[in-house]
Amino acid sequence: MNQSIRQxxxxxxxxxxxxxxxxxxxxxxxxxxxxxxxxxxxxxxxxADSVITRIKADRSSLTVxxxxxxxxxxxxxxxxxxxxxxxxxxxxxVAGSPDLPAPEGLVVEPQFRTIPLRDREFRIASLPVSTxxxxxxxVVLQVAETRNTRKALAGQITLTILVAQLLLILSGALAxxxxxxxxxxxxxxxxxALAGRxxxxxxxxxxxxPDEIRSLVTExxxxxxxxxxxxxxxxxxxxNAAHQLRTPIAVLGTYCDLARKHNRDPExxxALAELxxxxxxxxxxxxxxxxxxxxxxxxxxxxxxxxxxxxxxVSQCAASLVPQAIGKKIDLEFxxxxxxxxxxxxxxxxxxxxxxxxxxxxxxxxxGGDIVVRVSIAGGLTVLHVDDxxxxxxxxxxxxxxxxxxxxxxxxxxxxxxxxxxxxxxAQAHNAVISIADGPGGVGASFKVKFPSEAVxxxxxxxxxxxxxxxxxxxxxxxxxxxxxx
Numbered sequence: 001m002n003q004s005i006r007q008x009x010x011x012x013x014x015x016x017x018x019x020x021x022x023x024x025x026x027x028x029x030x031x032x033x034x035x036x037x038x039x040x041x042x043x044x045x046x047x048a049d050s051v052i053t054r055i056k057a058d059r060s061s062l063t064v065x066x067x068x069x070x071x072x073x074x075x076x077x078x079x080x081x082x083x084x085x086x087x088x089x090x091x092x093x094v095a096g097s098p099d100l101p102a103p104e105g106l107v108v109e110p111q112f113r114t115i116p117l118r119d120r121e122f123r124i125a126s127l128p129v130s131t132x133x134x135x136x137x138x139v140v141l142q143v144a145e146t147r148n149t150r151k152a153l154a155g156q157i158t159l160t161i162l163v164a165q166l167l168l169i170l171s172g173a174l175a176x177x178x179x180x181x182x183x184x185x186x187x188x189x190x191x192x193a194l195a196g197r198x199x200x201x202x203x204x205x206x207x208x209x210p211d212e213i214r215s216l217v218t219e220x221x222x223x224x225x226x227x228x229x230x231x232x233x234x235x236x237x238x239x240n241a242a243h244q245l246r247t248p249i250a251v252l253g254t255y256c257d258l259a260r261k262h263n264r265d266p267e268x269x270x271a272l273a274e275l276x277x278x279x280x281x282x283x284x285x286x287x288x289x290x291x292x293x294x295x296x297x298x299x300x301x302x303x304x305x306x307x308x309x310x311x312x313x314v315s316q317c318a319a320s321l322v323p324q325a326i327g328k329k330i331d332l333e334f335x336x337x338x339x340x341x342x343x344x345x346x347x348x349x350x351x352x353x354x355x356x357x358x359x360x361x362x363x364x365x366x367x368g369g370d371i372v373v374r375v376s377i378a379g380g381l382t383v384l385h386v387d388d389x390x391x392x393x394x395x396x397x398x399x400x401x402x403x404x405x406x407x408x409x410x411x412x413x414x415x416x417x418x419x420x421x422x423x424x425x426x427a428q429a430h431n432a433v434i435s436i437a438d439g440p441g442g443v444g445a446s447f448k449v450k451f452p453s454e455a456v457x458x459x460x461x462x463x464x465x466x467x468x469x470x471x472x473x474x475x476x477x478x479x480x481x482x483x484x485x486x
Contacts, residue, residue: 005187009180017172025158025165032157040150041112044125048110048143051084055095055141057131062086062139064095079148083122086129087140100124100142107140114147121147186210190217202228245286253279285418308350310341310382310451311375317354318373321362329367332358335374341382343451345430353426354384356419357447361388365444372440377453384449392445398436423449 054065064086085096091103099118103111103126110127124144131139189207204221256279260272318334325332343350354373361371369389376383393401397408402424405417427434432451439446 006180006184009184010176013176013180014173017176018169021165021169021172025161028161029154029158032161033154036150036153036157040123041125044112044123044143044145045110045127047082047145048084048125048127048141051141051143052129055086055129055131055139062088062094062131079152080146083144085142085144087142089138091140094139096142097144100144103140103142123147123150186213202231246283249279249283249286253283306344306347308343308345308347310343310350310384311336313347313350314354314373314375314384317351317358321355321358324359324362325371328362328365330362330365331370332362333370333372335372337375337377337382339377341375341377342453343382343430345451349426349429353423353449356423357384357386357449360419361386361390361445361447364388364390366390369444380453382451382453384447384451386447387439387444389439389444392438392443393436401436402434 051064056063056065064084083097083100085098085100086094087102088094100122101115101117101124104113107126107128110125112123112125114121114123116122122144123146124142126140126142129139129141186207186209190205190209190213193205193207202224204224205217207217209217253276256272256276260269260276263269263272315334315336318332322332358371358373365371365388371389372385372387374385376385393408400406401408402420404421406421407417424434427449430451432449434447434449437446437448438444
């Protein structure tokens with residue numbers, strides 16, 4: 001069961017605090033009772049002294065002159081009852097109330113005890129009194145009072161202590177909660193720094209850390225460095241391998257073309273044609289592997305970022321793919337945005353992204369189909385649309401088709417399974433989001449790449465007439481039902 005550090009800290013701090021508060025309350029209660037008992041016992045002794053001054057004795061008799069008004073004074077208040085009793089040496093009642101029990105043992109100094117009597121509790125003080133005139137020479141005086149005032153005072157003490165302890169607990173809990181929250185703020189800062197990163201960002205964490213989590217951040221940075229080194233090593237391997245393969249593949253293609261020109265055998269010609277197609281596919285695979293290596297983490301960090309007019313990039317890419325669209329008798333249409341579509345990025349990488357999306361649509365769109373490429377600006381975003389009339393992409397496959405080397409089961413068209421993976425890598429490197437939906441009217445697939453728009457004080461002037469194969473703003477018709485519109 002997972003628990004947060006904040007919950008554990010609050011639990012470890014508040015439970016001992018509340019336990020100490022309870023123990024402190026109980027201890028303070030009994031200490032208050034002891035102090036109150038001492039105060040009231042002293043008052044009871046003072047009352048006994050007042051009674052002693054009222055004792056009159058001779059050889060044969062002993063009397064206590066204690067009028068009612070004097071007894072009311074000795075009660076101190078109207079809550080308690082007051083009684084006194086004088087005993088001779090044989091514990092016989094000489095004067096006062098006969099209901100008080102005799103003291104236990106010999107009384108040589110003041111003694112206190114609490115006893116139940118008449119369904120009430122009494123506090124009794126017993127003390128010896130010297131009376132030389134009386135025949136026994138020494139008597140015992142007992143004074144008693146009910147404990148109503150004592151109990152009321154104990155309740156007040158308990159309530160006062162309880163309120164104070166509750167305020168202490170609440171204040172302590174608030175202070176602990178604030179302290180824990182502030183103390184864990186560096187962890188929150190580390191979490192926010194990690195949450196705001198993309199999967200390509202392996203740069204060291206640059207956050208202020210206390211000593212307790214410095215080792216954690218240090219180890220994370222060490223892990224980032226190791227991962228970055230591993231990715232860079234893998235990228236260099238793929239890049240070097242692709243570079244090394246490009247030359248022999250080109251040579252192989254050249255020799256294949258030469259063999260086809262000098263061949264006169266039809267069967268050998270068919271074999272050479274298939275070989276030529278395989279060489280072309282291999283060349284595309286190597287090229288895309290190289291581009292994929294460049295579009296990963298190291299490329300995202302090293303690419304040249306500048307102001308790019310997406311309309312210009314897309315129009316040039318569409319124009320370069322005109323022959324391929326003509327070959328499949330596909331109508332390829334491009335529409336530029338009304339305003340200048342400015343994004344920050346690398347023009348070459350963006351061109352590779354657009355090429356991959358258009359080539360993917362050309363590959364899967366049947367002969368006589370349509371592909372519409374357009375750029376729009378809406379809601380602060382610059383959006384690239386590539387809509388085709390092909391078979392579309394099933395909803396359950398729309399995430400997986402961006403995986404490397406993944407192809408939808410049952411696909412008959414030849415391909416490497418890298419085009420969309422490269423497009424996604426490049427889109428992420430440019431802080432863009434790529435998605436797939438159903439095409440217009442529910443036919444085919446619609447690819448969207450949403451770029452954050454960039455405001456430019458002096459947008460670059462794009463010479464539309466300089467675009468290859470797109471000589472004017474008029475619609476240009478090409479063989480094979482291919483058209484490009486600006």
